[in-house]
Amino acid sequence: MTSPWMLVATREIVVRALNKGFLIGLAITMAMIGGLIGFTAYMDSRTDSFDVAVVATDDAALTAVESAREEAATSDQQIELGVVRVDDAAAAEAALEDEAADAWLSSDDGSGWSLSGWREPDGGLATLLGDTVRDQVMADRATGAGTTMDALTAGSEIETQRLDGNPVDPQVVFLAGFVLAFLFFTGAVGSGAMIAGSVIEEKQSRLVEIIATAVPLRQLLAGKIIGSSVIALAQNLLLAGVGLIGLSFTDLSAVLPAMTATMVWFVVFFTVGFVAVAALYAVAGSLASRTEDLQYTTTPLMMLLMGVYLVTFSADGVLERVLSYIPPASIVSMPVRVLNGDALWWEPVVSLLVLVVTTLGAVLLSERAYRGALMQTGGRVTWKSALAADRGTTLGA
Known part of the structure; x- marks a missing residue:
C-alpha cells in the first residue's frame, strides 16, 4: 500500500511539473544561461x-x-x-x-x-x-x-606561479559564487513560494480539513517537502548541467573538473538545506488565512534568502570562511571555497553535518508550527500561537 506522504509528494511533483508558469520560467532561465555562455564563447573566439x-x-x-x-x-x-x-x-x-x-x-x-x-x-x-x-x-x-637582445634580456624574465596549487582564477571563483548564489536563490524562492501557495490554497478552500481526515498532518507536510525538494533539485541539476556543458565550449573548459566537483558539493548542500527552507515555507503558508496574507508571512524568509544571495557571492577571506559553516549561507559559501582550493578535505564534511543538524531542527520546529496553525482560520496566525496550539493539542491528546 502506498504511504500517504508518497501520494502527496507525487501530486506536488506532477502539479509543479505541469505548471505552465514554472515550465516557461525554467525555459527562460535555460535560454539566459545558454545565451550568456554563447556570448562569452563568441567574445573569447572573436578576432579584432x-x-x-x-x-x-x-x-x-x-x-x-x-x-x-x-x-x-x-x-x-x-x-x-x-x-x-x-x-x-x-x-x-x-x-x-x-x-x-x-x-x-x-x-x-x-x-x-x-x-x-x-x-x-x-x-x-x-x-x-x-x-x-x-x-x-x-x-x-x-x-x-x-x-x-638575448644577451641584454638574459635573466630578466619573470615566471609566475601559484603556491596553493589551485589553477582556478579568482575571477572565475567570483563568477561561480554569483552563479551558485543565483541558483540557490531562484530554487529556494521559486519552489518555496509554490509550497506556501499550495498550503494556503488548500487551507483557504477548506480542502485541508477533508485531507486531514485521511492523511496525518505530519505526513501531509512530509509529502509537500519531499515533492517540492525533488522539483527544486531537478531544476538545479538541469540548470547546472546546461552551464557545465556550455562551459566546455569556452576558454574556461580547463577548469571544468574543478567546477564539476564544486557543483556536486552544491547539489548535496542544496538538497539538504532546501528541506529546511521548504518546511519553513510550508509553515508560512499555514500561518496565513488568505492568499493576501502570504506577503506578510513569507517576507521574513524572503529577506533571509535575499541576504544570503547578496552576501555569499561577494564574500571573501574570513567572512567567507565563517559563512561556510553557517546555514543556509554554507550552501553557497562552502562549495565556492572548495573551488577556490582553500578548504581542507574535512571542512565540507563538517559544514554538511552542521547543515544536517540545523535542517533537522528546522523541520521539527516547523512540523509543530504547521500542525498548530493549519486548522486555525479567521486571520493571520503567529508562530507563538501556532506552537502553543500544537502543544495544547498534544497535551489534550
Whole structure:
C-alpha cells in the first residue's frame, strides 16, 4: 500500500511539473544561461582587426607594424593587423578621420614614437605595438653597442606561479559564487513560494480539513517537502548541467573538473538545506488565512534568502570562511571555497553535518508550527500561537 506522504509528494511533483508558469520560467532561465555562455564563447573566439596607417617614408614604423602582425599571428593574440600606407602626416590624419584606418603609428624621425587615433586607440592594439616598438628599439641599440637582445634580456624574465596549487582564477571563483548564489536563490524562492501557495490554497478552500481526515498532518507536510525538494533539485541539476556543458565550449573548459566537483558539493548542500527552507515555507503558508496574507508571512524568509544571495557571492577571506559553516549561507559559501582550493578535505564534511543538524531542527520546529496553525482560520496566525496550539493539542491528546 502506498504511504500517504508518497501520494502527496507525487501530486506536488506532477502539479509543479505541469505548471505552465514554472515550465516557461525554467525555459527562460535555460535560454539566459545558454545565451550568456554563447556570448562569452563568441567574445573569447572573436578576432579584432585593425588597420594601422604608416607614412610611406617611415621605414621604422612600417617594420614595427609588420613585426607586430607576425607576433599577433604566432602568439594567438586574436588580433589582425593591416597596413595602410599614406603619403604624409596630413594624409594619415585624413585616414583616421574618414575611418580608413584605426590608428597611425609614427616613429617621429627617431626622436620618439606615437600612436594616434581619431579617438582613444584600442588598448590591446596599443599594448601589442608598444611591446613591438620597445623590442625593436632595444634590438637596434643592442646592435649599436655590439651585443644582442638575448644577451641584454638574459635573466630578466619573470615566471609566475601559484603556491596553493589551485589553477582556478579568482575571477572565475567570483563568477561561480554569483552563479551558485543565483541558483540557490531562484530554487529556494521559486519552489518555496509554490509550497506556501499550495498550503494556503488548500487551507483557504477548506480542502485541508477533508485531507486531514485521511492523511496525518505530519505526513501531509512530509509529502509537500519531499515533492517540492525533488522539483527544486531537478531544476538545479538541469540548470547546472546546461552551464557545465556550455562551459566546455569556452576558454574556461580547463577548469571544468574543478567546477564539476564544486557543483556536486552544491547539489548535496542544496538538497539538504532546501528541506529546511521548504518546511519553513510550508509553515508560512499555514500561518496565513488568505492568499493576501502570504506577503506578510513569507517576507521574513524572503529577506533571509535575499541576504544570503547578496552576501555569499561577494564574500571573501574570513567572512567567507565563517559563512561556510553557517546555514543556509554554507550552501553557497562552502562549495565556492572548495573551488577556490582553500578548504581542507574535512571542512565540507563538517559544514554538511552542521547543515544536517540545523535542517533537522528546522523541520521539527516547523512540523509543530504547521500542525498548530493549519486548522486555525479567521486571520493571520503567529508562530507563538501556532506552537502553543500544537502543544495544547498534544497535551489534550
